[in-house]
Amino acid sequence: MTTAAPAPKAGLEGVVAGDTAICNVEQDALIYRGYEIHDLAENATFEEVAYLLLEGEKPTAEQLRFFKDELIANRALPPAVIDYLKTVGPMVAQGAAVPMDIVRTAVSLLGNLDMESQAITPEANLRKAKRLTAKIPTIIGHMQNVIDGKPIVAPDTGGDANLGHAANLLYLMSGQRPDKEAEKVVDVSLTLYAEHDYNASTFTGRVIAGTLSDMHGAVTGAIAALKGPLHGGANEAAMDMLREIMADLNGNIDPGAVRDWMHKAFDEKRKLMGFGHRVYKNGDHRAPILHALGRAAAKKRGAEFVKWFELGEIVQKIMLDEKNIHPNVDFPCGMTYYALGIPVPQYTPIFVAARITGWAAHIMEQHANNRLIRPRANYVGPDLRKWNA
Numbered sequence: 001m002t003t004a005a006p007a008p009k010a011g012l013e014g015v016v017a018g019d020t021a022i023c024n025v026e027q028d029a030l031i032y033r034g035y036e037i038h039d040l041a042e043n044a045t046f047e048e049v050a051y052l053l054l055e056g057e058k059p060t061a062e063q064l065r066f067f068k069d070e071l072i073a074n075r076a077l078p079p080a081v082i083d084y085l086k087t088v089g090p091m092v093a094q095g096a097a098v099p100m101d102i103v104r105t106a107v108s109l110l111g112n113l114d115m116e117s118q119a120i121t122p123e124a125n126l127r128k129a130k131r132l133t134a135k136i137p138t139i140i141g142h143m144q145n146v147i148d149g150k151p152i153v154a155p156d157t158g159g160d161a162n163l164g165h166a167a168n169l170l171y172l173m174s175g176q177r178p179d180k181e182a183e184k185v186v187d188v189s190l191t192l193y194a195e196h197d198y199n200a201s202t203f204t205g206r207v208i209a210g211t212l213s214d215m216h217g218a219v220t221g222a223i224a225a226l227k228g229p230l231h232g233g234a235n236e237a238a239m240d241m242l243r244e245i246m247a248d249l250n251g252n253i254d255p256g257a258v259r260d261w262m263h264k265a266f267d268e269k270r271k272l273m274g275f276g277h278r279v280y281k282n283g284d285h286r287a288p289i290l291h292a293l294g295r296a297a298a299k300k301r302g303a304e305f306v307k308w309f310e311l312g313e314i315v316q317k318i319m320l321d322e323k324n325i326h327p328n329v330d331f332p333c334g335m336t337y338y339a340l341g342i343p344v345p346q347y348t349p350i351f352v353a354a355r356i357t358g359w360a361a362h363i364m365e366q367h368a369n370n371r372l373i374r375p376r377a378n379y380v381g382p383d384l385r386k387w388n389a
């Protein structure tokens, strides 16, 4: 009747669920296809990292030029997706829709409009991955324009062909071409967010791909998984939490008052958003990189933005001293994007704009060497009983 199975690990903690050649997440290093994250953040652009993840190798100058041209050529959205964004954008103000759900549905709709949607050959998958990488910033930008009640920026082209991926994202959202510093900060944040082995959303994408389902479907599922505040949604939740602390303390960020606030949160067993990680126990390699860049950008923008970092640093110190828990990448991301004036509900969609490259690489890797992912469950329900007892 019963099949003996090993006791399950809650949340599959520590379980190695498969091989990957894309990324290695270790306590002492984060590596994309052999390149360490500090090296990439310092020396590569997001477009180069995207190429590395999708194609498997660092691009030559010519390959990079061609790849960037492909992205630019694919930025514009089909009219049906723009119509959808115009319809649903106003629902955000009414609380019926949130940007992450809009990105999810827009990606699904893009699949319905893609003539290659059902093809899962390596070549078709790669073309679709590039189209999605190109179009997701346009979805975010046009959506924000509708939310702001402003005309859609560059609906025919999806942006300014003279701008790189990160700068164009900021331009699409605001209609303003960003300065070099804002471009660099967002570019690095995209690199840091691009890939992280078998995290929950990537694993979701691989499970979907493992049934031989298609790229758009797998990415749609991955977006739904990323949305939750225990995963990618934490960058918005972290900033919301800092705003809550700042409001509760009337802007007086005295460390003693912050400690009192946090002790109350600990007593209430609240999770502090942007802290902790399933894998990293001594800190997330990405967090200090983004913290330093974000803080420098905040300093240039004025004391009112630095104040968020000062509060964040007090919160970090208390978490480390009292709980031995480090911030993850989502904690500095919140403060950083805030300093750049990015609307909080777009933080997780921007995570999508980066992670699409990692997801697509994993979906392609799954399709290239596939076996259905179907684990067992440990049954803990009622003993056998008779319907007509």
Ligand code: SDX
Residues within 6 Å of the ligand: 011, 195, 196, 198, 199, 200, 229, 230, 231, 232, 234, 270, 271, 272, 273, 274, 275, 276, 277, 278, 279, 325, 328, 329, 330
């Ligand atoms: C991302 O997996 C990835 O790689 C994800 C990611 C990626 O790039 O793809 O890195 C991106 O998702 C980052 C994580 C974003 N989430 C958050 O910031 C939400 C807050 N964090 C936590 O809920 C938590 O730390 C998780 C979800 C990130 C990890 O959860 P685990 O591994 O299941 O750990 P746990 O919840 O079982 O916590 C273990 C202990 C508990 O205490 P005890 O019950 O053992 O006494 O640590 C405590 C927890 O209460 N703890 C926290 C905490 N995180 C852990 N306590 C308060 N606040 C926290 N944030």
